[in-house]
Amino acid sequence: MSSRITRRFKEVLGKKGKAFIPYIMAGDPDINRTRELIRILEDCGADIIELGVPFSDPLADGPTIQKAAQRALDEGVTLKKVIEFVAESRGSTQIPVILMTYYNPVFKYGEERFVLDASAAGVDGIIVPDLPPDEAGNLIRYAKKSGLDTIFLLAPTSTNDRILKVAKASTGFIYYVPITGITGSKLALDSSIEGHIARIRSVTAKPVAVGFGISTPEEAAGISRFADGVIVGSAIVKRVEELDGELKSYLMSLRSAIK
Amino acid sequence: MPALDELQKAYEASRKDKEFQRELIHLHKTYIGRPTPLYFAKRLTESLGGAKIYLKREDLAHTGAHKINNAVGQALLAKKMGKTRLIAETGAGQHGVATATGAALLGLECEIYMGSDDIVRQALNVFRMKLLGAKVNEVSIGSRTLKDAINEAMRDWTTNVGTTHYVLGTAFGPHPFPVMVRDFQSVIGKEARKQIMDAEGKLPDYLIACVGGGSNSIGLFHEFLPEDVKMIGVEAGGRGVDTGDHAARFAGGSVGVLQGTKSYLLQDEEGNVLGTHSVSAGLDYASVGPEHAYLKDTGRVQYTYANDDEALSAFELLSGTEGIIPALESSHALAEAVKFAPRLSKDKIIIVNLSGRGDKDVQHVAQIKGVSIS
Numbered sequence: 001m002s003s004r005i006t007r008r009f010k011e012v013l014g015k016k017g018k019a020f021i022p023y024i025m026a027g028d029p030d031i032n033r034t035r036e037l038i039r040i041l042e043d044c045g046a047d048i049i050e051l052g053v054p055f056s057d058p059l060a061d062g063p064t065i066q067k068a069a070q071r072a073l074d075e076g077v078t079l080k081k082v083i084e085f086v087a088e089s090r091g092s093t094q095i096p097v098i099l100m101t102y103y104n105p106v107f108k109y110g111e112e113r114f115v116l117d118a119s120a121a122g123v124d125g126i127i128v129p130d131l132p133p134d135e136a137g138n139l140i141r142y143a144k145k146s147g148l149d150t151i152f153l154l155a156p157t158s159t160n161d162r163i164l165k166v167a168k169a170s171t172g173f174i175y176y177v178p179i180t181g182i183t184g185s186k187l188a189l190d191s192s193i194e195g196h197i198a199r200i201r202s203v204t205a206k207p208v209a210v211g212f213g214i215s216t217p218e219e220a221a222g223i224s225r226f227a228d229g230v231i232v233g234s235a236i237v238k239r240v241e242e243l244d245g246e247l248k249s250y251l252m253s254l255r256s257a258i259k
Numbered sequence: 260m261p262a263l264d265e266l267q268k269a270y271e272a273s274r275k276d277k278e279f280q281r282e283l284i285h286l287h288k289t290y291i292g293r294p295t296p297l298y299f300a301k302r303l304t305e306s307l308g309g310a311k312i313y314l315k316r317e318d319l320a321h322t323g324a325h326k327i328n329n330a331v332g333q334a335l336l337a338k339k340m341g342k343t344r345l346i347a348e349t350g351a352g353q354h355g356v357a358t359a360t361g362a363a364l365l366g367l368e369c370e371i372y373m374g375s376d377d378i379v380r381q382a383l384n385v386f387r388m389k390l391l392g393a394k395v396n397e398v399s400i401g402s403r404t405l406k407d408a409i410n411e412a413m414r415d416w417t418t419n420v421g422t423t424h425y426v427l428g429t430a431f432g433p434h435p436f437p438v439m440v441r442d443f444q445s446v447i448g449k450e451a452r453k454q455i456m457d458a459e460g461k462l463p464d465y466l467i468a469c470v471g472g473g474s475n476s477i478g479l480f481h482e483f484l485p486e487d488v489k490m491i492g493v494e495a496g497g498r499g500v501d502t503g504d505h506a507a508r509f510a511g512g513s514v515g516v517l518q519g520t521k522s523y524l525l526q527d528e529e530g531n532v533l534g535t536h537s538v539s540a541g542l543d544y545a546s547v548g549p550e551h552a553y554l555k556d557t558g559r560v561q562y563t564y565a566n567d568d569e570a571l572s573a574f575e576l577l578s579g580t581e582g583i584i585p586a587l588e589s590s591h592a593l594a595e596a597v598k599f600a601p602r603l604s605k606d607k608i609i610i611v612n613l614s615g616r617g618d619k620d621v622q623h624v625a626q627i628k629g630v631s632i633s
Contacts, residue, residue, distance in 0.1 A: 057532050063400070079530070104526065108515060109530065157421075180419070180420050181417055182417060
């Protein structure tokens with residue numbers, strides 16, 4: 001049976017739409033707020049939720065998500081607690097959930113046990129940004145057995161060999177990062193993005209979602225012309241941090257821009 | 260990943276490139292001041308009453324530490340790769356100074372990342388880097404020391420990978436860094452071997468070096484690994500390994516993955532990296548070069564640690580007995596020699612790597628001792 005993420009993409013693309021994939025940091029500023037945010041994201045039309053797991057050294061993240069991770073760590077949130085939270089939330093929502101976690105917490109947890117616990121809890125996919133497919137053999141094998149999607153990243157600098165490798169190792173979708181940089185960087189919306197995505201599509205039929213640097217509805221609209229899904233992280237995390245009263249209308253404007 | 264592939268290819272090519280090697284050796288001689296002396300510390304040896312202690316004087320290399328060997332090597336490589344900008348992390352400031360020096364030498368732009376805690380305790384080196392034309396960026400997130408400076412440098416490299424080479428300062432990080440840094444530093448051991456043969460007609464019995472990331476120690480050890488020479492790596496014991504305020508990864512850590520490297524790591528049960536403490540900024544780091552982890556696991560090298568107060572005593576002892584003010588990092592290696600040499604007979608030979616000079620630490624030590632010098 002295909003995964004919940006694959007089914008969701010089929011469903012959305014079948015209706016000539018594009019997937020909206022918001023990111024929030026689990027436990028920022030506490031787990032109750034995360035529970036509430038997931039409901040808001042779903043109400044505002046999210047198709048898939050990417051849930052960040054806090055880590056002490058988030059190498060791929062800019063200042064906004066670094067600070068969010070610190071707040072969640074201060075709250076005592078751990079990989080184990082995030083998995084337990086997903087299990088508990090399955091009582092009220094069936095939206096596909098992807099965990100974005102750095103490798104060391106997974107390594108410490110034990111790769112096999114992590115995959116078993118995460119998939120039993122109802123996690124649908126994992127993104128481990130500091131683990132290239134070259135080093136992910138075991139994790140991919142365990143994930144395949146449990147039906148957990150493994151999503152790897154590509155960048156503008158990726159060579160054709162790497163595109164092939166990542167396309168092969170990725171299930172659910174492929175995560176294209178349109179900038180060389182970290183989360184929350186400034187995006188330059190230009191024609192090169194279309195070309196890079198075309199390069200990926202020439203070797204795979206798997207969906208391609210784009211994230212890193214997308215913050216405005218205009219950017220989301222521009223990206224969604226080429227991509228199958230749009231991921232927005234830092235811009236949402238920042239509004240959560242600032243207790244922005246306009247969060248819902250911002251999410252709705254992203255939702256309607258992504259088509 | 261493409262950046263690492265590109266770097267590996269360029270590095271492999273440079274090893275076989277006779278002109279590159281000739282240029283590097285020329286800079287060793289005319290710019291860095293190599294070979295650095297191997298000095299018999301007669302008064303220190305007499306005061307300890309045991310094995311003969313030789314000091315490999317990396318403190319006499321240009322800019323005052325071994326860091327220059329690697330920085331000039333990587334700067335030269337970056338120039339060959341067509342990069343126009345160098346970035347680096349620094350803890351004690353020695354690697355930042357060395358990279359800024361390499362950048363000035365070769366006409367490259369330079370930015371250094373440094374934790375805000377280290378900026379305070381190594382103010383002199385911050386000013387030196389600026390004099391050398393580098394921009395110093397303060398890193399005030401996380402533990403505000405070396406680990407966080409590496410995170411920021413890696414984020415910068417990810418962003419500016421087209422123009423920029425990241426001069427990682429220690430034998431750590433993703434491949435090819437640990438191998439490349441070791442090779443650039445292995446000149447220390449190669450020289451020491453020749454020098455001890457000239458002085459004593461035989462190889463040493465022991466090598467002692469401090470281990471932060473592990474570049475000065477692997478630089479000394481590498482040449483002697485196939486030989487019957489015992490080796491001791493000294494980590495920072497901080498306020499004591501049982502207090503939690505230390506950087507003794509072998510004594511207090513477990514295997515983990517940080518910054519693209521699998522090695523011993525100070526981490527909690529959840530895999531988050533713990534804060535570290537050492538009186539010396541250069542040893543104040545949560546993980547250790549992967550080759551050291553291998554040498555530890557195979558038992559080839561013995562690893563121990565020296566606490567802050569032992570390092571401070573050794574700092575004063577060498578200053579007083581030999582007229583050499585050592586870096587606080589190197590003082591950890593000396594502290595082990597102070598403990599160990601008296602247990603050996605007088606015909607045994609120890610080489611201690613004096614990886615850097617202590618001028619940068621004088622103000623910090625004065626402050627610890629409550630002496631006002633401003």
